[in-house]
Amino acid sequence: MTIKRRIFISNVRTVLVTLGGLFVFGFVFQILMAKIMGVDLETIQAWRDKAMQEMQAGARYWPPSIAGPACIIFFIALIAMINNLLNYRLIKNIVRPLRPLGEGVRQIHDNNLAFRIDYQNDDEYRPICDAFNEMAARLETSSAQKRKDEANRRELIAGISHDLRTPLTSIRGCLEGLETGVASTPQMREQYFATIKNKTEDMEHIIEQLFLFCKLDMNEFPLTLRRVALMPVIADMIEEAAQEYERRGLDIHIVEGRQDVFVSADTLLLRNVLINILENSVRYKTKERAFMEISAGIVNNSVFLRFTDDGPGVAADILSKLFDVFYRADPSRSAKGSGLGLAISKKIIEHMGGAMHAELPDSGGLAVVIRLPGAGDM
Numbered sequence: 001m002t003i004k005r006r007i008f009i010s011n012v013r014t015v016l017v018t019l020g021g022l023f024v025f026g027f028v029f030q031i032l033m034a035k036i037m038g039v040d041l042e043t044i045q046a047w048r049d050k051a052m053q054e055m056q057a058g059a060r061y062w063p064p065s066i067a068g069p070a071c072i073i074f075f076i077a078l079i080a081m082i083n084n085l086l087n088y089r090l091i092k093n094i095v096r097p098l099r100p101l102g103e104g105v106r107q108i109h110d111n112n113l114a115f116r117i118d119y120q121n122d123d124e125y126r127p128i129c130d131a132f133n134e135m136a137a138r139l140e141t142s143s144a145q146k147r148k149d150e151a152n153r154r155e156l157i158a159g160i161s162h163d164l165r166t167p168l169t170s171i172r173g174c175l176e177g178l179e180t181g182v183a184s185t186p187q188m189r190e191q192y193f194a195t196i197k198n199k200t201e202d203m204e205h206i207i208e209q210l211f212l213f214c215k216l217d218m219n220e221f222p223l224t225l226r227r228v229a230l231m232p233v234i235a236d237m238i239e240e241a242a243q244e245y246e247r248r249g250l251d252i253h254i255v256e257g258r259q260d261v262f263v264s265a266d267t268l269l270l271r272n273v274l275i276n277i278l279e280n281s282v283r284y285k286t287k288e289r290a291f292m293e294i295s296a297g298i299v300n301n302s303v304f305l306r307f308t309d310d311g312p313g314v315a316a317d318i319l320s321k322l323f324d325v326f327y328r329a330d331p332s333r334s335a336k337g338s339g340l341g342l343a344i345s346k347k348i349i350e351h352m353g354g355a356m357h358a359e360l361p362d363s364g365g366l367a368v369v370i371r372l373p374g375a376g377d378m
Contacts, residue, residue, distance in 0.1 A: 276341035
């Protein structure tokens, strides 16, 4: 049943109730008048009949036989007209907001998720329109995220294929060389076996990294969070790895700062993040000796850990893409890494309740910034 029909029925009920109320009121009024004036009910009714006869006798254009019913019909029509006039604005205010809501539903059905209802009135429909707009915004975000996930999955498959094909090609070439006798001397055979071993280790590393990324992406990797003093932990990790990276041409310097900076972190995974950042700087350095500076700061109970190197840096428009799976700023450098390190690092930091991004320092190079929530007084 439509709203207009319901209001029409409500008007009819109003008329009937009004007439019934008038009838009951008239009957009760007669009884009260009889008691007040000290006469019986028949006398009151006789006075009423006489008044009606005089009114009918004075009617010029209405015959006495239809004057009474005509008055009743006129009275009913008057009540109905007043009700309709009073309810017209009500019907208009009820039906008018339904049109943009209906249009919004049609737009969503047609996959136009950017459609929003512009409703300015502050009435009962405002929360409904706001809820519709919020729903449309969530659907639009979800749809965009779904498209991004699909693109990432395609890129992931392409990246896996590319990164596994390279060592497999090398292994196949070495095996064919051993099979056909190309490696005719013990030194050549030893070299071929060493190549096979190295490429196998590369494939194993890629698969382990991919497995870790998938576990983190599905929230199935357990975290062991504990309150730690950040800079002493970083200093211990750097001390363990400094000699190896110095040999590979990367000098690391930790800026002295507060030692009572505490965060809630998984130290094992935090070491994984640190190694990934250092490996990224070593692999893409263009100088014989590269330099990395590590510093920490506190802003609004958040700890910011900054890794700044003096490498070639990247273009400003691809900073956000550095943390995408298998993304490389320079495709010609595909042999230098799996393209998973920074993506895994960002997942780890996000699982710890933080965030990770890259910046371009004024001095050149690249800065990787990690934000972690502080733990305790700082």
